[in-house]
Amino acid sequence: MGGAYTAMDQDASAMAWYNPATLAFLRGQSFSAAVGIYKKFDTVYGFSEDITKASMRVNQGFFRALPSSTGSIVRSKDFLPDYTIALSIVTPEYENYKGDIASTPTNSSSLTVVDESLWVGSGVSKKISERESVGLSIYYTARSYQQSVSDRTFSTTSKQIYTEEREFTQNGIVPILGYFYRWGPRLRFGASVRFSSIHIAGRGSYFDSTIDSTSSAASTDRSFSALDSKTRIPSRISFGISGRPLDELWLSADLSYYGKEQYEDVLESTVSSKVEHLNILNGSLGGELALRPWLKARLGVFTNFSSHPDPDASKVHATGDRVDQLGFSANLALRSGGIQYTFGGYYTGGRGRSVQRINQQYEVVPKAIQVFTMLVGTSYSF
Numbered sequence: 001m002g003g004a005y006t007a008m009d010q011d012a013s014a015m016a017w018y019n020p021a022t023l024a025f026l027r028g029q030s031f032s033a034a035v036g037i038y039k040k041f042d043t044v045y046g047f048s049e050d051i052t053k054a055s056m057r058v059n060q061g062f063f064r065a066l067p068s069s070t071g072s073i074v075r076s077k078d079f080l081p082d083y084t085i086a087l088s089i090v091t092p093e094y095e096n097y098k099g100d101i102a103s104t105p106t107n108s109s110s111l112t113v114v115d116e117s118l119w120v121g122s123g124v125s126k127k128i129s130e131r132e133s134v135g136l137s138i139y140y141t142a143r144s145y146q147q148s149v150s151d152r153t154f155s156t157t158s159k160q161i162y163t164e165e166r167e168f169t170q171n172g173i174v175p176i177l178g179y180f181y182r183w184g185p186r187l188r189f190g191a192s193v194r195f196s197s198i199h200i201a202g203r204g205s206y207f208d209s210t211i212d213s214t215s216s217a218a219s220t221d222r223s224f225s226a227l228d229s230k231t232r233i234p235s236r237i238s239f240g241i242s243g244r245p246l247d248e249l250w251l252s253a254d255l256s257y258y259g260k261e262q263y264e265d266v267l268e269s270t271v272s273s274k275v276e277h278l279n280i281l282n283g284s285l286g287g288e289l290a291l292r293p294w295l296k297a298r299l300g301v302f303t304n305f306s307s308h309p310d311p312d313a314s315k316v317h318a319t320g321d322r323v324d325q326l327g328f329s330a331n332l333a334l335r336s337g338g339i340q341y342t343f344g345g346y347y348t349g350g351r352g353r354s355v356q357r358i359n360q361q362y363e364v365v366p367k368a369i370q371v372f373t374m375l376v377g378t379s380y381s382f
Helices: 012-018 020-025 051-057 313-318
Strands: 030-045 066-074 083-090 094-104 107-127 132-154 159-183 187-194 198-212 219-228 236-246 249-258 261-264 274-277 280-292 295-304 322-336 339-358 361-381
Touching (some): 012 361, 020 083, 020 107, 020 187, 083 132, 107 339
Antiparallel strands (some): 030 361, 083 107, 094 107, 198 219, 322 339, 339 361
């Protein structure tokens, strides 16, 4: 449903992540999971092309299978009987790229990036009235980032080769506080606050090398290992509303505000990159239509606007890629008894700018991203 789930209470995987307060209204016990069986990245640097051409390459290249989310609802008559407890695992972010940034007869610049995260947590919720509930989720987060840069320039009389390797892993704790209100059987409101992350641990390494045949020094190298690395995941405040204008139709909308953050990716001033997040708003709309008692169709649209400032080539170590994206999602859900199967996916894409090293200097270049994902999921209620 495009992520419009702050005021919805039907899926164990989503509720602890978007609004833990909604857990209190989920009946019985349940388990749900969704797996990305197909994830195709189509990223282009340095030139603009017709954005529709990416769809012609959707069956080309490498496809990666990624677990997307899993969740379970646990209730006990002996342990906290008035509370609903959920276990949740999500992979909210994954990005990879391997290829050329620029290629000419005299220069070849390439980039490899793998950026992924995993969140594992638990949520607890309690009704404070027949219509209201509050909840809290606490996630332990893990992020891994790897980047490799190669910039080679050749002529008949000289050569210059620059390489750079940057890696770090980071761990933190993120709490999410939620509130949920049912205004009768057909209208619901939700709100959640995700606080900035609490740093737990982080380690990083850095290496770069420059070979210049025109210089008296054959090469210059820098190498750092076991660097401290810290991360700050921005805060998020979300408001949601959902309604049921028809017995067979649910509509939902979310608006999320993300706070400012800035930090150094590794604690070594000569090689660190300053990561900056600006205040940003993102929104989503979703709908669920019951086509049959055993068949539902879901659609959603969402924004994924970047919180990074516009890239500046003079601040290469203080900038991130800025690519504003739009997306949509769709799936079909088939129910048989207490088991529900879903099949669908989502698309997100957009254009922006990035700073990259080309021909031994840093330049601002166009960047286009398109991601195609297919998902399958199942849930079991009992």
